[in-house]
Amino acid sequence: MKDPNNPVCQTITGLLQRIGDKWSVLVVETLGGGSLRFNELRRAIPSVSQRMLTLTLRNLERDGLVSRTVTPSIPPRVDYELTELGQSLTKPICGLVQWSMDNVGAIHAAQARYDEGQDEAAAA
Amino acid sequence: MKDPNNPVCQTITGLLQRIGDKWSVLVVETLGGGSLRFNELRRAIPSVSQRMLTLTLRNLERDGLVSRTVTPSIPPRVDYELTELGQSLTKPICGLVQWSMDNVGAIHAAQARYDEGQDEAAAA
């Protein structure tokens, strides 16, 4: 179960890393509202750079979580949408986000306590 | 909700990153079975380096997810244990891990399809 050579574990680790990266969760949640074009996504997440949005979408697409639909017109049009797999992932993700929001206070308090202990240790 | 200056969002992002880092989830799951000493953890997760285990534990401790109990004896003894907060986090994490295991096949298939498409594009 903890064998790093086990391909299942590698896949789980990969997914966790994707979730841990800076934009994937935000993009998935944003697409949870429905299909969006590239620049609509950019506007919905103002702090993401064009490059990182592209890379994030490519990774999500590779994992089968997001579908990419190109309409060859002028100007070009590319729509991104959660796949069924992507939709199903939003449930556990929401569980995690919900937990975070429920426990933001406790986490901040713990961090403050910890940092205070570090301060007095540094002062000694 | 997506404002990067919102402290709640920063906390959520921080938690997601912790989850995405290479060892935190593994440590939390391992400690789910009960209190363990430092080297017991190392043996339970053979691939982790001493340094990364120390850092991971410090981060988890700072967030209030893990408690660290020092028994000043010779040799020294340090026990790590999930706090109540840490215990409660295992539920959403398990949801995520469960989802991964349920969908490993679909993810692999999607990746294979994607990579194949990339290959033929590269061959053109």
Next chain:
DNA sequence: CCGAATCCTGAATGATACTG
């Protein structure tokens, strides 16, 4: 036994400019 300090490498991120 537990951990801190140091050094090093690769990957993630970001700013900027260019293209069909």
Next chain:
DNA sequence: CAGTATCATTCAGGATTCGG
């Protein structure tokens, strides 16, 4: 509009060594 290419920077992670 929707990218790709390039460059610079930062940081996580790992190997090694030393200390209490």
